[in-house]
Amino acid sequence: MGFIFATVLIDMISIGLIIPVLPVIAGSFSSTQADHAMAYLLVAGAFGLANFVGSPVLGALSDQYGRRPVLLIGFCGLALSFFVTAAATALWVLVAVRLVSGAMQANISVANAYVADITAPQDRAKRFGQLGAAFGVGFILGPATGGLLGAIDIRLPFVVAGSLALVNLAYGYFVLPESLPLDKRRAFDWRSANPISSLNKLAHLKGVGVLVVVIGLSALAQFILHSSWVLFTTFKFGWGPKENGWSLFAVGLVSVVVQGFLLPKMLQRFSSPRLVVLALVSSTLAYLGWALAPQPWMMFVIIGMNIFGYAASAAIQSIVSNSVDATRQGATMGAVASLNSLMAVLGPLIGPGLLTLVAELPRDDWRLGAPFLLCAGLQAVALVFALRFQRTHPVQPVNAHA
Template sequence: MTARQPAVPFILVTVFLDVIGFGLIIPVLPGLIGDFTASRDQQAYWFGALTAAYGLMQFGCAPLLGALSDRFGRRPVLLLSIFGLGCDFLLMALAPNLWVLLLARLLGGATGANFSVANAYIADVTPPEQRGRGFGALGAAFGLGFIVGPMLGGLLGATDVRLPFYVAAGLSLLNAAYGLFVLPESHPVAKRVAFSFARANPFSALWSLAQLRGVGSLIAVYTLFMLAQFVLHATWVLYTTFRFDWTPRENGISLFIVGLVGAVVQGVLLGRLMRHWGERRLVYIGFASGAIAYVAYGLATEGWMMYCIIFANLLSFAAAPALQAQISKAVSPEHQGVAMGSLSSISSLMLVVAPLLASPLLARVSHLPSGDWRIGATFFLSAGLQALALLMAVVHFRRHPLPHTLP
């Protein structure tokens, strides 16, 4: 057991640095694409293509890396994926054209899908009664990395648009080198299983979800909710650049605030909110708040208004965990793993769909004057998706009322 002591901290650091690396490039990637494009619409199309390529590779490779780690062990798959992610960032920093950027994003999506292996490692080295705490620590590392990454990327990008890519590459490569010395194998040879493409199929979880009973339209609600969020994520930086002429520094600060508000709501206030309103009412309130906020983002005429909307919209950050709790309660105990894994698959798939919808829409309005309300079209799309999700949630919960309890 002594040899395993550095393992969990290393996994937490790996997740933290992976997310920092991802967050570092968010405020500056549109600017780097802009160096290779001649117009705003081309910039929007290429940003959407690169984002969708990254999401598609993550969707396909997350179960693949997990299956490979079951066959060959966690250590080699983790170290190779961390090294590959460092190469991805370095390739982006040195990219001479858009096609090299696309190749880098494909590599980054494939190697950055190592969260499934990190989860498996935690499961290997923690006893069942402490496993929830271990997964919670992974979630905290993920959230902290997404708070720090965009802020750091925005500050570095204000100096040089390629500097955040070099920093992200350095962090990943140093982490891979460090892992060579401190990361032991957690999955013994005796427990390894033969590799199977059927187990590595990313659609298998979605197919399993389709077989479940008792979930119903809540899955469609979750899908619409995640699609609305990812449409915002896919267009935030370009929209604020077109609308308010924001720089990477300003975009980094705004994303830092979004991450900070989300962490406070989900890490500090969530329990109190659920006790006060209950999960279903919190879903209603959070969805309604999000729909209104999306409209407000699209109609904002000054950059400072975006910050006000972020703070005013804090209840929407509680909607996702409240909805997930309701889905979990609607599924029988023996199907919990399938249901939660399927929700992750849906999120990954929406990461692909969102830029394919949002980028062409943003490209069509990108030439409008910055004061034209139509330039907020992608946020109005998010508002419509969110409103539809709210309506479907209301219908579902009315058809499935809470059971009465005795006093």
């Protein structure tokens, strides 16, 4: 677990570095706030589209050839993306490189499959929480550092992120062990690796079908948030890379506290289905708060109050992972990643798309929060399906291992 934790940590720091500055780079090729939102829509949507197609393929390849080589491909894709972005002089270059890197990058799904390989079913929620804590630490160190570096030179975070991706490539090649034994590998099948087929199989996993709707709606809300946060705070509060970096630092800090320390206690008190319900209630209220916050400091308060919202991912991952055997973990996690990637395509179309309609409104106009209001609605619908899932999966005594 220590090996994959270190790999994911370095990976997320490198990704986190660029979050406060990627919208700014995209906006450097535009002249108005509406054009700025549209440019970022293209850049973010390109990555999500390519990742939607590539994730189930890479996940299925990891079931045949192992997790380690697919992770190494992902690190190469990230390094390429970061260095070319740093040197980009036109918007089409950004879009092209995000297409390539999105197709090569399935690190999150493969890391989840890696954890499933080395963990007993009853301990997976806890282990996925530890992996989530690595994401959180990356979001503590990455965005804050990226914001500070971006204040010096807007392209510097991409150079540093590319260098970290190369460090991870070396670490993965020389240190990271393989997690999938030869006797648990499964032959690659193109028919089952295409994204439509993988999503169909995910939807028909025994006892999980309703939860797929929750995954999809929650992911869509999350990607609308990700693609709109920097633009929204820039338009509403006049934040720059530094302020956005600190706000994402706060998100990472709360995520680490919840998934690294509080999640085991939550799992002792609540079953995974019930924890998903509580997380969706918390997230719905948080999105409403962000949409309507009149003062910038309130954004930080709401981040801190959304405690249960950061526990949803680990609880859902454990339910889905426990529904399949060891030979299909890569394909299943690849299918989840493909669903997330589909939402990553739609999120930047919807979030920045809504902002293009309201970008020129006064800063105190509540309609500037339109993307987050939509997110609250999506979470509310997901909550209905999560309650249905909970009713069909009666609460059992919580396993002591959790």
